Amino acid sequence: ETGVTQSPTHLIKTRGQQVTLRCSSQSGHNTVSWYQQALGQGPQFIFQYYREEENGRGNFPPRFSGLQFPNYSSELNVNALELDDSALYLCASSRQTANTEAFFGQGTRLTVV
Amino acid sequence: GEDVEQSLFLSVREGDSSVINCTYTDSSSTYLYWYKQEPGAGLQLLTYIFSNMDMKQDQRLTVLLNKKDKHLSLRIADTQTGDSAIYFCAENLSGGYQKVTFGTGTKLQVIP
Numbered sequence: 001e002t003g004v005t006q007s008p009t010h011l012i013k014t015r016g017q018q019v020t021l022r023c024s025s026q027s028g029h030n031t032v033s034w035y036q037q038a039l040g041q042g043p044q045f046i047f048q049y050y051r052e053e054e055n056g057r058g059n060f061p062p063r064f065s066g067l068q069f070p071n072y073s074s075e076l077n078v079n080a081l082e083l084d085d086s087a088l089y090l091c092a093s094s095r096q097t098a099n100t101e102a103f104f105g106q107g108t109r110l111t112v113v
Numbered sequence: 114g115e116d117v118e119q120s121l122f123l124s125v126r127e128g129d130s131s132v133i134n135c136t137y138t139d140s141s142s143t144y145l146y147w148y149k150q151e152p153g154a155g156l157q158l159l160t161y162i163f164s165n166m167d168m169k170q171d172q173r174l175t176v177l178l179n180k181k182d183k184h185l186s187l188r189i190a191d192t193q194t195g196d197s198a199i200y201f202c203a204e205n206l207s208g209g210y211q212k213v214t215f216g217t218g219t220k221l222q223v224i225p
Contacts, residue, residue: 006155031211033211033212033213035213040217041217041218042117042201042203042215042216042217042218043156043201043213043215044215045212045213045214048211048212056211056212058212088155090155090156092156092211092213094211096211100144100211101144101146101158101161102146102158102205102211102213103158104148104155104156104157104158105155106154106155107154107155109153
Protein backbone atom coordinates (compact mmCIF):
# COMPACT_ATOMS: atom_id res chain seq x y z
CA GLU A 1 0.00 0.00 0.00
CA THR A 2 1.61 3.28 -1.10
CA GLY A 3 1.34 6.31 1.11
CA VAL A 4 0.49 9.89 0.24
CA THR A 5 3.13 11.43 -2.00
CA GLN A 6 3.61 15.09 -2.83
CA SER A 7 5.70 16.89 -5.41
CA PRO A 8 7.84 18.85 -5.55
CA THR A 9 9.39 18.74 -2.08
CA HIS A 10 10.72 22.29 -2.28
CA LEU A 11 9.88 25.24 -4.49
CA ILE A 12 10.92 28.87 -4.73
CA LYS A 13 8.67 31.34 -6.54
CA THR A 14 8.57 35.08 -7.02
CA ARG A 15 5.75 37.24 -5.71
CA GLY A 16 2.95 37.49 -8.30
CA GLN A 17 3.73 34.15 -9.92
CA GLN A 18 1.51 31.10 -9.98
CA VAL A 19 2.33 27.67 -8.55
CA THR A 20 0.94 24.15 -8.87
CA LEU A 21 1.52 21.53 -6.20
CA ARG A 22 0.67 17.86 -6.67
CA CYS A 23 -0.53 15.06 -4.46
CA SER A 24 -1.11 11.36 -5.02
CA SER A 25 -3.52 9.89 -2.53
CA GLN A 26 -2.98 6.68 -0.62
CA SER A 27 -4.22 3.55 -2.33
CA GLY A 28 -7.94 3.04 -1.68
CA HIS A 29 -8.53 6.66 -0.67
CA ASN A 30 -10.96 8.80 -2.66
CA THR A 31 -10.80 12.08 -0.76
CA VAL A 32 -7.98 14.61 -0.70
CA SER A 33 -7.61 17.62 1.57
CA TRP A 34 -5.03 20.38 1.45
CA TYR A 35 -3.55 22.25 4.39
CA GLN A 36 -1.21 25.21 4.76
CA GLN A 37 1.28 25.16 7.62
CA ALA A 38 3.05 28.43 8.27
CA LEU A 39 6.28 28.34 10.24
CA GLY A 40 5.64 27.66 13.91
CA GLN A 41 1.93 27.08 13.41
CA GLY A 42 -0.41 24.14 13.12
CA PRO A 43 -1.78 23.26 9.69
CA GLN A 44 -4.79 25.21 8.45
CA PHE A 45 -7.47 23.57 6.29
CA ILE A 46 -7.61 24.98 2.75
CA PHE A 47 -10.14 22.71 1.03
CA GLN A 48 -11.20 19.15 0.34
CA TYR A 49 -11.84 17.36 -2.95
CA TYR A 50 -14.13 14.40 -3.48
CA ARG A 51 -15.38 13.01 -6.79
CA GLU A 52 -13.39 15.68 -8.60
CA GLU A 53 -15.25 18.52 -6.93
CA GLU A 54 -14.51 20.85 -4.05
CA ASN A 55 -16.37 19.47 -1.06
CA GLY A 56 -15.53 22.01 1.64
CA ARG A 57 -13.34 25.07 2.04
CA GLY A 58 -11.54 26.87 4.81
CA ASN A 59 -10.86 30.57 5.13
CA PHE A 60 -8.67 30.99 2.04
CA PRO A 61 -9.18 33.41 -0.88
CA PRO A 62 -10.26 32.26 -4.37
CA ARG A 63 -6.72 32.49 -5.69
CA PHE A 64 -6.27 29.15 -3.93
CA SER A 65 -7.89 26.58 -6.18
CA GLY A 66 -7.63 22.88 -6.79
CA LEU A 67 -8.39 19.93 -8.97
CA GLN A 68 -8.97 16.26 -8.39
CA PHE A 69 -8.46 13.70 -11.13
CA PRO A 70 -10.27 10.40 -11.82
CA ASN A 71 -7.43 8.51 -10.13
CA TYR A 72 -8.07 10.64 -7.01
CA SER A 73 -4.78 12.52 -7.26
CA SER A 74 -5.04 16.25 -6.75
CA GLU A 75 -3.44 19.59 -7.50
CA LEU A 76 -3.35 22.78 -5.49
CA ASN A 77 -2.98 25.95 -7.52
CA VAL A 78 -2.13 29.32 -6.05
CA ASN A 79 -2.29 32.43 -8.23
CA ALA A 80 -0.78 35.86 -7.62
CA LEU A 81 1.59 34.56 -4.97
CA GLU A 82 2.17 36.72 -1.91
CA LEU A 83 5.06 36.58 0.54
CA ASP A 84 2.69 35.26 3.23
CA ASP A 85 1.98 32.21 1.06
CA SER A 86 5.39 30.89 2.06
CA ALA A 87 4.60 27.75 4.02
CA LEU A 88 4.59 23.98 4.06
CA TYR A 89 1.65 22.70 2.03
CA LEU A 90 0.35 19.36 3.18
CA CYS A 91 -1.95 17.00 1.39
CA ALA A 92 -4.03 14.43 3.28
CA SER A 93 -6.03 11.56 1.88
CA SER A 94 -8.84 9.59 3.45
CA ARG A 95 -11.25 6.79 2.55
CA GLN A 96 -14.31 8.97 2.78
CA THR A 97 -15.23 12.58 3.12
CA ALA A 98 -15.77 12.73 6.87
CA ASN A 99 -15.30 10.96 10.18
CA THR A 100 -12.29 8.93 9.20
CA GLU A 101 -8.53 8.90 9.56
CA ALA A 102 -6.53 11.32 7.45
CA PHE A 103 -3.04 10.38 6.31
CA PHE A 104 -0.64 13.15 5.37
CA GLY A 105 2.14 13.42 2.85
CA GLN A 106 5.55 14.91 3.58
CA GLY A 107 4.53 18.27 2.19
CA THR A 108 5.85 20.81 -0.28
CA ARG A 109 7.88 23.67 1.16
CA LEU A 110 6.97 26.80 -0.83
CA THR A 111 9.08 29.92 -0.47
CA VAL A 112 7.86 33.13 -2.08
CA VAL A 113 10.51 35.82 -2.53
CA GLY B 114 -16.38 27.56 17.58
CA GLU B 115 -13.25 25.73 16.65
CA ASP B 116 -10.14 26.18 18.72
CA VAL B 117 -7.54 23.69 19.84
CA GLU B 118 -5.01 24.75 22.45
CA GLN B 119 -1.77 23.13 23.57
CA SER B 120 1.17 24.15 25.68
CA LEU B 121 4.11 25.09 23.49
CA PHE B 122 6.96 23.19 25.06
CA LEU B 123 7.69 20.12 27.20
CA SER B 124 11.04 18.80 28.33
CA VAL B 125 11.52 15.34 29.84
CA ARG B 126 14.40 13.02 30.63
CA GLU B 127 14.91 9.87 28.61
CA GLY B 128 13.05 6.97 30.21
CA ASP B 129 10.48 9.16 31.94
CA SER B 130 6.87 9.46 30.85
CA SER B 131 5.71 12.47 28.85
CA VAL B 132 2.22 13.87 29.07
CA ILE B 133 1.08 16.33 26.43
CA ASN B 134 -2.22 18.07 27.06
CA CYS B 135 -4.76 19.63 24.74
CA THR B 136 -8.10 21.37 25.08
CA TYR B 137 -10.64 21.76 22.34
CA THR B 138 -13.85 23.69 22.12
CA ASP B 139 -16.15 21.93 19.69
CA SER B 140 -18.23 19.27 21.41
CA SER B 141 -19.35 17.87 18.06
CA SER B 142 -15.88 16.51 17.29
CA THR B 143 -16.07 12.89 16.23
CA TYR B 144 -12.38 11.99 16.01
CA LEU B 145 -9.52 13.43 18.01
CA TYR B 146 -6.02 12.85 16.77
CA TRP B 147 -2.43 13.06 17.81
CA TYR B 148 0.10 13.74 15.06
CA LYS B 149 3.88 13.84 15.28
CA GLN B 150 6.01 16.11 13.13
CA GLU B 151 9.76 15.86 12.99
CA PRO B 152 11.85 18.78 11.64
CA GLY B 153 11.30 19.32 7.94
CA ALA B 154 8.87 16.44 7.69
CA GLY B 155 5.16 15.94 7.16
CA LEU B 156 2.67 14.81 9.75
CA GLN B 157 2.69 11.27 11.08
CA LEU B 158 -0.59 10.02 12.52
CA LEU B 159 0.32 8.55 15.91
CA THR B 160 -3.05 7.58 17.24
CA TYR B 161 -6.64 8.72 17.39
CA ILE B 162 -9.65 8.25 19.60
CA PHE B 163 -13.33 8.24 18.84
CA SER B 164 -15.35 10.78 20.76
CA ASN B 165 -17.36 8.01 22.45
CA MET B 166 -14.23 6.53 24.06
CA ASP B 167 -12.49 7.56 27.28
CA MET B 168 -9.14 5.91 26.76
CA LYS B 169 -7.09 4.23 24.10
CA GLN B 170 -3.78 2.47 24.55
CA ASP B 171 -1.38 1.62 21.76
CA GLN B 172 1.98 0.25 22.87
CA ARG B 173 3.79 3.16 24.60
CA LEU B 174 1.01 5.61 23.84
CA THR B 175 -2.06 6.23 26.00
CA VAL B 176 -4.74 8.70 25.01
CA LEU B 177 -7.20 9.97 27.58
CA LEU B 178 -10.32 11.89 26.63
CA ASN B 179 -12.45 13.89 29.05
CA LYS B 180 -15.42 15.01 27.00
CA LYS B 181 -16.98 16.96 29.83
CA ASP B 182 -13.90 19.18 30.12
CA LYS B 183 -13.02 18.89 26.41
CA HIS B 184 -9.56 17.76 27.42
CA LEU B 185 -7.34 15.32 25.56
CA SER B 186 -3.98 14.03 26.66
CA LEU B 187 -1.24 11.90 25.17
CA ARG B 188 1.03 9.94 27.47
CA ILE B 189 4.25 8.50 26.08
CA ALA B 190 5.76 5.86 28.34
CA ASP B 191 9.53 5.35 28.51
CA THR B 192 10.21 8.41 26.37
CA GLN B 193 13.14 8.04 24.00
CA THR B 194 15.32 10.63 22.23
CA GLY B 195 13.62 9.59 18.98
CA ASP B 196 10.36 10.89 20.42
CA SER B 197 11.70 14.46 20.24
CA ALA B 198 9.37 16.24 17.82
CA ILE B 199 6.36 18.54 17.68
CA TYR B 200 3.09 16.89 18.67
CA PHE B 201 -0.18 18.21 17.31
CA CYS B 202 -3.55 17.60 18.81
CA ALA B 203 -6.35 17.82 16.26
CA GLU B 204 -10.09 17.48 16.11
CA ASN B 205 -12.24 16.31 13.25
CA LEU B 206 -15.58 18.04 13.26
CA SER B 207 -18.71 16.20 12.25
CA GLY B 208 -20.25 17.29 9.01
CA GLY B 209 -20.23 16.70 5.32
CA TYR B 210 -16.52 17.00 4.86
CA GLN B 211 -13.32 16.20 6.65
CA LYS B 212 -11.93 19.34 8.22
CA VAL B 213 -9.26 18.68 10.76
CA THR B 214 -8.48 21.57 13.09
CA PHE B 215 -5.03 21.51 14.61
CA GLY B 216 -3.52 23.01 17.70
CA THR B 217 -0.31 25.02 17.49
CA GLY B 218 1.74 22.00 18.55
CA THR B 219 3.80 21.04 21.60
CA LYS B 220 7.51 20.72 21.12
CA LEU B 221 8.78 17.73 23.09
CA GLN B 222 12.43 17.77 23.99
CA VAL B 223 13.88 14.55 25.38
CA ILE B 224 17.06 14.98 27.37
CA PRO B 225 19.45 11.99 27.29
